[in-house]
Amino acid sequence: MEILVCVKRVPDTSENEISVAGDGKDIQRDDLVYSVNEWDNYAVEEAIQIVDRAGGNVTVVTVGGDDSEEILRREMAMGANNGILLKDDAFEGSDGKGIATILKAVAQKSKYDLILTGAQADAGAAQVGGMLAAMMDLPYASLVNKIEIIDDKKLKIGREIEGGNQEMNEINLPCVLSIQTGINEPRYVGIRGIRKVASVEIPTYGAGDLGLAASAVGVAGAKVKKIDYFVPVLGDGAEMLEGSNEEIIAKLIELLKAKGGLK
Amino acid sequence: MAGKFFSMRNLKFLLYEVFDCPALAGYDYYSQHNRKAVDMVLAAAAKMAGDLLWPILKEMDEHPPRLENGRVKVHADVKKILKEAGAGGWIGAHFPAELDGEQMPLMVGSAARFIFAAANYSGAVYADLCAGAAHLIAAFGSPRLIATYVPRMLSGSWQGTMALTEPQAGSSLSDIVTSAAPMGEGVYRIKGQKIFISAGDHDGAENVVHLMLAKIEGAPPGARGISLFVVPKKRPDASGYLADNDVTVTAVYHKLGYRGAPITELSMGEKNDCIGYLVGEPHQGLKYMFQMMNEARLGVGLGATAIASAAYYAALEYAKARTQGRKIHEKDPNLPQIPIIEHADVKRMLLFQRAVVEGSLALLLQCSLYADLEKITQGEEKERNHLLLELLTPVAKTYPSEMGILSVSAGLQCFGGYGYCDDFPLEQYYRDARIHPIHEGTTAIQGMDLLGRKVVMKDGQAFLLFAGEVDRVIQAAQDEPMLAPLSEKLREAMTRLQNVTLHLGRKARTEGVEPFLADAVLYLELFGIIVIAWQWLLQAQTARLALAKNCSQGEMNFYQGKLFACRYFFGYELPKTLGLAERLTAADNLTVEMPVNCFGD
Ligand SMILES: Cc1cc2nc3c(=O)[nH]c(=O)nc-3n(C[C@H](O)[C@H](O)[C@H](O)COP(=O)(O)OP(=O)(O)OC[C@H]3O[C@@H](n4cnc5c(N)ncnc54)[C@H](O)[C@@H]3O)c2cc1C
Ligand SMILES: Cc1cc2nc3c(=O)[nH]c(=O)nc-3n(C[C@H](O)[C@H](O)[C@H](O)COP(=O)(O)OP(=O)(O)OC[C@H]3O[C@@H](n4cnc5c(N)ncnc54)[C@H](O)[C@@H]3O)c2cc1C
Numbered sequence: 001m002e003i004l005v006c007v008k009r010v011p012d013t014s015e016n017e018i019s020v021a022g023d024g025k026d027i028q029r030d031d032l033v034y035s036v037n038e039w040d041n042y043a044v045e046e047a048i049q050i051v052d053r054a055g056g057n058v059t060v061v062t063v064g065g066d067d068s069e070e071i072l073r074r075e076m077a078m079g080a081n082n083g084i085l086l087k088d089d090a091f092e093g094s095d096g097k098g099i100a101t102i103l104k105a106v107a108q109k110s111k112y113d114l115i116l117t118g119a120q121a122d123a124g125a126a127q128v129g130g131m132l133a134a135m136m137d138l139p140y141a142s143l144v145n146k147i148e149i150i151d152d153k154k155l156k157i158g159r160e161i162e163g164g165n166q167e168m169n170e171i172n173l174p175c176v177l178s179i180q181t182g183i184n185e186p187r188y189v190g191i192r193g194i195r196k197v198a199s200v201e202i203p204t205y206g207a208g209d210l211g212l213a214a215s216a217v218g219v220a221g222a223k224v225k226k227i228d229y230f231v232p233v234l235g236d237g238a239e240m241l242e243g244s245n246e247e248i249i250a251k252l253i254e255l256l257k258a259k260g261g262l263k
Numbered sequence: 264m265a266g267k268f269f270s271m272r273n274l275k276f277l278l279y280e281v282f283d284c285p286a287l288a289g290y291d292y293y294s295q296h297n298r299k300a301v302d303m304v305l306a307a308a309a310k311m312a313g314d315l316l317w318p319i320l321k322e323m324d325e326h327p328p329r330l331e332n333g334r335v336k337v338h339a340d341v342k343k344i345l346k347e348a349g350a351g352g353w354i355g356a357h358f359p360a361e362l363d364g365e366q367m368p369l370m371v372g373s374a375a376r377f378i379f380a381a382a383n384y385s386g387a388v389y390a391d392l393c394a395g396a397a398h399l400i401a402a403f404g405s406p407r408l409i410a411t412y413v414p415r416m417l418s419g420s421w422q423g424t425m426a427l428t429e430p431q432a433g434s435s436l437s438d439i440v441t442s443a444a445p446m447g448e449g450v451y452r453i454k455g456q457k458i459f460i461s462a463g464d465h466d467g468a469e470n471v472v473h474l475m476l477a478k479i480e481g482a483p484p485g486a487r488g489i490s491l492f493v494v495p496k497k498r499p500d501a502s503g504y505l506a507d508n509d510v511t512v513t514a515v516y517h518k519l520g521y522r523g524a525p526i527t528e529l530s531m532g533e534k535n536d537c538i539g540y541l542v543g544e545p546h547q548g549l550k551y552m553f554q555m556m557n558e559a560r561l562g563v564g565l566g567a568t569a570i571a572s573a574a575y576y577a578a579l580e581y582a583k584a585r586t587q588g589r590k591i592h593e594k595d596p597n598l599p600q601i602p603i604i605e606h607a608d609v610k611r612m613l614l615f616q617r618a619v620v621e622g623s624l625a626l627l628l629q630c631s632l633y634a635d636l637e638k639i640t641q642g643e644e645k646e647r648n649h650l651l652l653e654l655l656t657p658v659a660k661t662y663p664s665e666m667g668i669l670s671v672s673a674g675l676q677c678f679g680g681y682g683y684c685d686d687f688p689l690e691q692y693y694r695d696a697r698i699h700p701i702h703e704g705t706t707a708i709q710g711m712d713l714l715g716r717k718v719v720m721k722d723g724q725a726f727l728l729f730a731g732e733v734d735r736v737i738q739a740a741q742d743e744p745m746l747a748p749l750s751e752k753l754r755e756a757m758t759r760l761q762n763v764t765l766h767l768g769r770k771a772r773t774e775g776v777e778p779f780l781a782d783a784v785l786y787l788e789l790f791g792i793i794v795i796a797w798q799w800l801l802q803a804q805t806a807r808l809a810l811a812k813n814c815s816q817g818e819m820n821f822y823q824g825k826l827f828a829c830r831y832f833f834g835y836e837l838p839k840t841l842g843l844a845e846r847l848t849a850a851d852n853l854t855v856e857m858p859v860n861c862f863g864d
Contacts, residue, residue: 014313015271031817033271035306074303188314189307190351191365198300245686 001056001152003047004112006103006132007040007075009068010122020229027229036071039118041078043179045186046147047116048079054149056113057081063091063102069202076200077193078186088206093219096123100131101217105210107136113152115176119143129178139175145183267580268317268573269381271309272821273621274374277628278305281805284632287368290639301371307351308375312382315344320383323523324691330515334466335525341389341467348390349419353379357394357558362401362413369558370631373565377624380569384695385523388566389422392462395559396423396474400493403543403551405449408493412472422468425559426457426475426494426529427552433459434708436549437486441477441531443539453477453494453539454532456513461702463527464496464512470505471496473529475539476548483546491548492539494531509537520694557652560660560703561630567667567699568623574674574692575616581687582609582677603677612673614831617824618799619670622832623663625798630659647728654717654725655794657709662791664699665706671696710783713790715776718764726764733757733797740800743807745826749833753800756793756840763789763847778852789843796837803829 011018015033020026036044047058059082060075062068072083086102094102107115117129119142126142133140145166146158153173158166160180171177207214215221241248256262278284278301285298296304319340328337348354356372358364379387397416400408415421432438441455455477457463464471473494482488497505514528531537543551582604589598590605603609630652637648675682675689682689700706718726733753740750767786771779806825814822 030815070299070302073299074306077303077307188311188347188351189303190347190353191304191307191356191367192352194300194303194307195295195352195365198295198297198303 001050001054001113001149002111003050003056003058003114003116004107004110005040005043005047005058005060005075005080006115006117006128007044007060007062007071008037008118008121009034009062009064009071010037020231024229025226034067034071036074037118037121039120039179039181041075041118041186042181042183043116043118044075044078044080045184046179047114048187049184050114050147050149051081059084059110059112061086061103061106063087063094063099072202073197073200074189076197077189079193083200083202085202085204086206086210087204088208088214088218090207090212090214090218090220093222094217095222095224096125096127097131097223098217098221100128100135101221102210102212103128103132104135105212106205107132109210113174114155115174117176117178119178119180126178129176133176136176139171140177141169141171141175142178143180144177145180147177147183266317267576268312269309269378269569269576270572271305273624274305274377276805276821276825277625277802278370278374280809281625281802282370282628282632284368284370287370287635292366292639293368293635296367296371304367304371305374305378308353308378311347311351311353312378315340315347316379316383316386319386319523320688321691323383323385324520324695327517327522328465328515328525330512333512335464335512335515335527337465337467337525338386338523341386341465344386345389345393345419345422345467347419348393349417354390354394354397354419355417358397358401358413358417362409363417368631368635369561370628370635373561373627373631376562377565377569377572377627380566381573383523384566384570385521387569388524389462389467390419391562392425393417393419393421393423395555395562396425396472398558399474399491399551399555400542402555403491403547404493408540408542411499412493412495415470416472420468421470421472421495422462422465424460424463424471424473425552426460426463426473428459429456430458434705436476437489439476439478439489441475443477443479443490443492443541445479446538449541451477451479451492451539451541452532452535453492453537454535456531457529459516459702460527460529461524463525463529464510465525470499471510473510474542475531476552477539479545486549488546489548490545491542491551493542494537494539498538507536509534519697520691521698522694556703557630557634557656560656561627561634563699563703564623564627564659564661564663567663567696568620568627570692570696571616571623571663571667571670571674572620574671574689574696575613575620577688577692578616578674578677579604579613581681582613585679587679609677611835612677614828615673615835616670617828618795618832618836619663619666621802621825621828622795622798623659623666625802626655626659626662626794629798630655650721650725651728651732653720654713654729657704657713657717657787658791658794660703661700661706661709661787662795665788666791667699668693668696706784706787710785710787711780714767714783714786715780719768730757730761733793736797736801736804740804743804746800746803746807749800749803749829752833752837753793753796756796756837759840759844760789760793763844766848774852777855781852781855782847785843785847789840789847792836792840792843796832799829799832 011032012035019028021028051058058080060072060080061084063086069085076083120126141157143160144157145160148156150156155171157169157171161167241251287293288297323338328335352365355364356367360366393416397413400412416423429439443451443453475492475494476489478488479490495508496510498508499505511530511533512527513530516526583602585603586600587603633648633652671692675693678689681687737750737754740746803826806822810822
């Protein structure tokens, strides 16, 4: 099975304190530590496991700057076979639809049986997978937390639904799936995998290589624009409990009882 | 943000900006470890440390290993840690490709080891012990021993140990009595007892492989009669079946700290059926051990630095969040209290910790670099790197070990009463850190090694090379207005060290070896402070260069912080050499002179 996994480089929330930048249009990005979007990492692990069972190749692709190459390489150290960097000044400022447009162009350059994205990334919009499927006229399932291969035409997939329940579906290949965390346990990257990929050349394509008009992507093509970022003002009514752990627990239980949360 | 136990920014500063680690990839042997690879290795180590080791730091302390039905039970995750350390190539990081190793520079491996140990020292040692023991087999064992043991140890399925200590032979290894009776073809029957053997048995590994010192019957007395053996817990036969090898665990020790790793007492040959396989030549065991000792001792220094690093970041976070008191000149009691990090004395404690942690880490990476260069250079250059590593190893083991305890103590102090209680990990770090001046040769043994062997070996050549290294940094710093006074201070301290060394040399000739070595630990302390000052000046120079370029506010704070920490070291720590030099050049031999019976009370 030929699998394309779309991955993104995002600020690592376990490494950074995130704050809003002075102009209110973005977060403060100076000196941030980045890593691969967590959902995408699950998607890559799932793809590697499918290829381990059914054969084929895993290709990871990202739209980003030179720095984004590091996450492609990381996912290749984990076991993906190929990486593709999509880089062009014209791509900057793309909205979700713009990113999907770029990904569609690269997906159509080869024949993929399965395209995976993460359920969401740092912007939290959870839109790229669905848009990509629609643009390519492929079947799509979101929040996928289980994949079984039925044959080379069909997959059986589980989706996470309300209340932590699961729904099972059959879906025809080729298709696009957006992957939920917890679907597997992503493997650790080791020195061995790193050594193998540290010096490989990663192909880079720009708008021209993909046959994309600059006006269809980036700021020029964006129909959704971020206009403000802010941390909500703290409302009244918040009460900080103080004291030792035991005291805080005792007070909390008292409060929960008083407000009917505990009988 | 999850708990921070080390600084990736600082590691990269040292590896890339101070020591130019990627340059090693220019040598064939290390060619696969370019900057991109090192970046990924550090990120991978941080991820594993954060996911696998850090979350069980406290659990491992609270549920120490137990001996049940002759088997040591450890935390259930130890098995997983060993497996991942094997699969990821972390155990085999420094082994050559022929042995399926990664040929990674020690400098990078030390950085990874530091990250793992900072997350959870106990959790990290299992893999380190496998690497150390396998290294001995790989270096001196027969092809058959290598083929049988090394791959399984590098994969983390068989635990490796170093089994040296016996009840009557701790510091004095030449007094071991464990015996080996020849059965032919390099096979011996082993009988004896070992104590304090780290990871000497546990249920996280399929088998345990002891690299054991023993005396072949009829061997010459003392150090010249000690041989090295592979003594497995279960011995594999030709078909791969693992038969019991008559190694009994008689006790697990209850320790002050470092409780996640079992330290065992072992009895060999209770049923007269314990087999050992000779490694290399007979009677060369101690020599082999010592040839591999540098790496193990650097490992101890890294462990000590790592624990102090974790303590520092916990203290730093607390000091920013805890409010207490007001600025000393502020009289208005209605003003809110301020974070304690604003008090000068708290800053002093934090600076002290940084000075120790970052100074020690720099030295350990510097030593790792000498080891890497020794491996790939030839002739005079090789010898130079070898001598520098030999000289600095006792310092790189001891300074972090001894000062690490004080550093963790300062971290604990930042927490006030909470530091003393188990709501925060500081009390654990304080207990965990205490092992380091004891194992792998106590501080006394390191002091004698430095002064009695390393400084005087080859007519003081190593010392001269070291003086040259320090002088290079002094020269480079003296043209820089801000650093010139510091470089002058370091020059004075070096002169002081040289004078003390000459004085002690005279003492050795005129009064004998006991007065010469009586205060070897103080000499090591003096030496250590100067070595760390050298590493701080080197870091400050790098920071100055970086500040001369354009950098972001965050970067500027980082480099400025480096300069403050360097100034702290020169202002608060380096002057201690004055007192030490005074004692070391005193005419009397107080400790030698005092008769033991005066300790009657
Ligand atoms: C947690 C832990 C893990 C360990 N792991 C291992 C292991 O894996 N393998 C192993 O083989 N051993 C191990 N050891 C043993 C360790 O190496 C010894 O404890 C150490 O070498 C000191 O020996 P000792 O305990 O017999 O102390 P002693 O040798 O009895 O020393 C007691 C004191 O006397 C001093 N002293 C001794 N001789 C001299 C001298 N000649 N001059 C001046 N001072 C002297 C020492 O510095 C020390 O302060 C471990 C110990 C511990 C506590
Ligand atoms: C075992 C134990 C027994 C105790 N018994 C008692 C008891 O019987 N009765 C009782 O009332 N209390 C008791 N205490 C509390 C003890 O007196 C306090 O822990 C101690 O005074 C420190 O206060 P703190 O813990 O709030 O630390 P903090 O005041 O928060 O101090 C944290 C750190 O900030 C530093 N710091 C704080 N303010 C300043 C400043 N203005 N300038 C410079 N540095 C500053 C401190 O030196 C310390 O390093 C006990 C504590 C312990 C651990």
